[in-house]
Amino acid sequence: MRIGMGMKGIWMAGALLACASVTGAQAASISHEEAHRRAEALLKQMTVEEKVGQMNQSSGITMPGLGGEKPDALITQGKVGSVLWLTDVKEINRLQHLAVERSRLHIPILFGFDVIHGYRTIFPVPLAMASSWDPTVEEAAQHLAGQDARAAGIQWTFTPMVDIARDARWGRMVEGAGEDPYLGAAMARAQVRGFQGAELGPDSVLACVKHYAGYGAADGGRDYDSSYVPEDLLRNVYLVPFHAAEEAGAGSFMSAYMDLNDVPATGNHWLLTEVLRDEWGFKGFVVSDAFAVASLQTHGYASDPQDAAYKAVTAGLNMDMASLTFTHNLPALVKSGKVTDAQLDAAVLPILEAKYELGLFDQPYVDESKVDATLSRPEGLALERRIAGRSMVLLKNSHRTLPLSATLNKIAVIGPLADSTKDIEGGWTVEGLFGGASKNHPVTVLAGLKAKLGAQAQVSVVPGPALSRVYPSMLDTMTGNKPLPQPTAAETADWVAKAKAAAQQADVVVAVMGEGANMSGEAASRATLDLPGIQLQMLEAAVETGKPVVLVLENGRPVDLRWAEEHVAAILEAWYPGTEGGNAVADVLFGDVNPGGKLPVSWPRSAGQEPLYYNHNLTHEPEDRPEFTSRYWDLSSKPLYPFGYGLSYTSFKFTNLKLANKSIKTGEATEVQVDVTNTGKAAGDAVAQLYIHQRAGSASRPVRQLKGFERLSLKPGETQTLKFTLGKHELSFWSPQTKVWAVEPGVFDVWAGEDSTASLHTELTVTE
Numbered sequence: 001m002r003i004g005m006g007m008k009g010i011w012m013a014g015a016l017l018a019c020a021s022v023t024g025a026q027a028a029s030i031s032h033e034e035a036h037r038r039a040e041a042l043l044k045q046m047t048v049e050e051k052v053g054q055m056n057q058s059s060g061i062t063m064p065g066l067g068g069e070k071p072d073a074l075i076t077q078g079k080v081g082s083v084l085w086l087t088d089v090k091e092i093n094r095l096q097h098l099a100v101e102r103s104r105l106h107i108p109i110l111f112g113f114d115v116i117h118g119y120r121t122i123f124p125v126p127l128a129m130a131s132s133w134d135p136t137v138e139e140a141a142q143h144l145a146g147q148d149a150r151a152a153g154i155q156w157t158f159t160p161m162v163d164i165a166r167d168a169r170w171g172r173m174v175e176g177a178g179e180d181p182y183l184g185a186a187m188a189r190a191q192v193r194g195f196q197g198a199e200l201g202p203d204s205v206l207a208c209v210k211h212y213a214g215y216g217a218a219d220g221g222r223d224y225d226s227s228y229v230p231e232d233l234l235r236n237v238y239l240v241p242f243h244a245a246e247e248a249g250a251g252s253f254m255s256a257y258m259d260l261n262d263v264p265a266t267g268n269h270w271l272l273t274e275v276l277r278d279e280w281g282f283k284g285f286v287v288s289d290a291f292a293v294a295s296l297q298t299h300g301y302a303s304d305p306q307d308a309a310y311k312a313v314t315a316g317l318n319m320d321m322a323s324l325t326f327t328h329n330l331p332a333l334v335k336s337g338k339v340t341d342a343q344l345d346a347a348v349l350p351i352l353e354a355k356y357e358l359g360l361f362d363q364p365y366v367d368e369s370k371v372d373a374t375l376s377r378p379e380g381l382a383l384e385r386r387i388a389g390r391s392m393v394l395l396k397n398s399h400r401t402l403p404l405s406a407t408l409n410k411i412a413v414i415g416p417l418a419d420s421t422k423d424i425e426g427g428w429t430v431e432g433l434f435g436g437a438s439k440n441h442p443v444t445v446l447a448g449l450k451a452k453l454g455a456q457a458q459v460s461v462v463p464g465p466a467l468s469r470v471y472p473s474m475l476d477t478m479t480g481n482k483p484l485p486q487p488t489a490a491e492t493a494d495w496v497a498k499a500k501a502a503a504q505q506a507d508v509v510v511a512v513m514g515e516g517a518n519m520s521g522e523a524a525s526r527a528t529l530d531l532p533g534i535q536l537q538m539l540e541a542a543v544e545t546g547k548p549v550v551l552v553l554e555n556g557r558p559v560d561l562r563w564a565e566e567h568v569a570a571i572l573e574a575w576y577p578g579t580e581g582g583n584a585v586a587d588v589l590f591g592d593v594n595p596g597g598k599l600p601v602s603w604p605r606s607a608g609q610e611p612l613y614y615n616h617n618l619t620h621e622p623e624d625r626p627e628f629t630s631r632y633w634d635l636s637s638k639p640l641y642p643f644g645y646g647l648s649y650t651s652f653k654f655t656n657l658k659l660a661n662k663s664i665k666t667g668e669a670t671e672v673q674v675d676v677t678n679t680g681k682a683a684g685d686a687v688a689q690l691y692i693h694q695r696a697g698s699a700s701r702p703v704r705q706l707k708g709f710e711r712l713s714l715k716p717g718e719t720q721t722l723k724f725t726l727g728k729h730e731l732s733f734w735s736p737q738t739k740v741w742a743v744e745p746g747v748f749d750v751w752a753g754e755d756s757t758a759s760l761h762t763e764l765t766v767t768e
């Protein structure tokens with residue numbers, strides 16, 4: 001991909017400048033070599049227990065399921081290397097004082113937290129940011145999030161989540177960049193740069209690439225379930241964003257929960273050592289997912305906790321998140337010689353190095369007086385609103401229903417998400433994570449519309465019943481939230497009638513619907529993709545009035561839109577757009593922002609199609625042939641909206657797709673160029689997408705693969721020529737027959753256009 005283009009570069013520079021160093025850290029960065037030297041010297045002074053202590057990450061809070069006791073006693077004994085799930089800065093400082101002043105070697109604690117899409121200013125969920133198809137958006141958001149986190153005492157974030165998600169039933173699709181390895185790799189690199197900066201230092205946050213690896217391929221889309229992924233699919237798809245993040249310098253990885261090809265990832269030597277360290281040369285450390293060392297026994301892989309500790313550490317795991325299995329078992333394993341001193345030292349060293357590089361030994365404490373001012377910086381909210389606007393995807397816009405007129409004065413806003421502050425930011429909001437009060441005051445869609453329309457507009461609101469769910473989510477369970485009862489038939493009829501009456505009185509209806517934020521994320525898979533509750537009935541009632549209905553979606557995965565696609569006038573996918581989300585939705589609905597986001601996933605018609613992804617292989621009888629084809633008896637196998645799809649208030653044309661060289665040798669590269677013209681009347685953003693297909697080779701290759709993209713802004717009538725490269729990086733693949741990465745001679749189809757169904761085509765021949 002071409003990077004650093006004119007306008008985009010300026011946009012990014014402005015965003016980053018706005019949030020330059022806020023921690024005011026005085027200490028200078030030290031080189032990795034110096035950190036290594038100091039870590040080695042420290043290691044020589046440490047007892048076995050102290051070394052194992054660095055490999056233990058303790059829960060910073062006491063809560064059922066997260067840890068029963070405060071870690072104070074372990075900290076003073078030098079048995080805690082890291083603490084997680086703690087955001088109270090006073091408590092962070094208190095624990096740090098214990099470690100630095102009361103433990104024998106004064107080694108500071110590394111505080112880790114899930115700063116996934118913002119700290120107090122919450123950016124759109126990762127799936128939304130990937131929909132921007134603009135890595136500078138991810139980088140700017142994560143840079144600001146990292147600065148906020150560091151100012152609040154968090155030096156390590158469990159981000160980026162780079163799991164490929166090909167199945168919308170899987171609840172964690174919302175946390176990643178979708179189904180594509182090329183787009184996923186670009187977003188992974190951007191996030192690592194955003195958090196860590198050019199190098200780790202006293203002003204940056206250590207990134208943690210998760211969940212290594214294959215977690216998104218869970219059987220049936222059920223979270224935690226086993227994944228069976230052949231090595232070529234792992235290497236060509238699932239591992240690609242992990243490798244990209246590693247190459248971008250990510251300092252830590254997190255092992256996944258599930259069995260990968262029958263070996264749990266947390267005890268998987270092939271993943272943690274052979275691929276990550278031996279092949280890729282990773283020098284950082286790997287933490288398990290929470291309690292995953294203990295659950296090696298649950299999986300039926302380890303016979304007892306000591307066996308679990310042994311299998312994890314010898315597979316290449318450095319740190320045990322929350323289960324204390326290393327603390328209780330590793331010292332004995334070392335003393336008996338089953339785990340060697342050299343193995344133990346190799347596991348501890350990168351943890352200490354990271355602490356030196358992050359400047360923790362020089363500046364272990366948080367300046368409590370500065371935290372609130374940093375987290376409330378207004379430039380964060382301005383950046384959030386811009387990023388949210390860039391992340392939305394216009395799925396339908398019949399009869400130019402959108403943009404809405406600014407003079408509109410009667411509007412009906414319906415749906416349970418219209419004014420829900422707890423849903424608009426999505427999951428993983430730091431300050432609201434464990435049921436604590438969020439200090440964000442997020443702007444709902446209703447509030448955003450009112451602010452845009454002004455006081456003279458008549459806005460009627462019919463929320464309908466709050467979204468209920470059959471099972472409570474994991475966080476609901478931990479915080480004691482009970483699932484809500486389903487509405488009765490009488491309540492349903494009443495809400496539906498109210499929605500209809502409000503629609504009848506209005507010039508336009510905005511339906512804000514989708515899924516509650518707790519319906520996606522961890523342990524939140526779904527067997528159906530229906531709009532939950534009575535939302536569809538309310539939508540049908542509004543449409544029946546004949547008034548234009550605009551559906552604004554807040555959701556963490558594609559939902560079943562077959563009815564809506566046929567009947568509502570316009571559909572805007574807002575995902576969970578974050579703190580300023582409601583304002584950003586209003587910006588798009590009224591045309592102050594022209595939507596340019598594109599889908600990072602194929603949008604299924606129904607859950608029965610899952611897993612569904614555009615980069616599949618050709619079948620024995622592809623679907624477009626007349627008979628005996630690959631399709632369902634009762635449904636097309638094509639998506640409702642293809643990967644890469646999204647509309648704009650203007651239109652674009654792609655022409656003149658040309659290769660600099662129509663034939664190249666296997667070691668060579670060629671430039672590809674294409675002209676993109678704005679053929680409509682409004683300025684807008686196009687995302688140029690480049691796809692390839694290798695026609696024959698030592699293995700069947702996907703029908704299409706994304707190999708380049710660029711988001712660009714064009715004025716009406718303007719044309720830009722984009723250049724991409726096709727060379728070794730883009731043309732090679734790991735063959736299950738040859739077991740190597742190689743470019744194979746043959747013919748490649750090349751397409752450029754607006755989504756994965758682009759038809760503008762040329763051919764590239766690669767010779768020996």
Ligand code: BGC
Pocket residue numbers: 114158210289290522
């Ligand atoms: C999740 C991880 C997360 C960790 C720490 C686990 O349950 O799978 O994604 O980083 O908890 O909160």
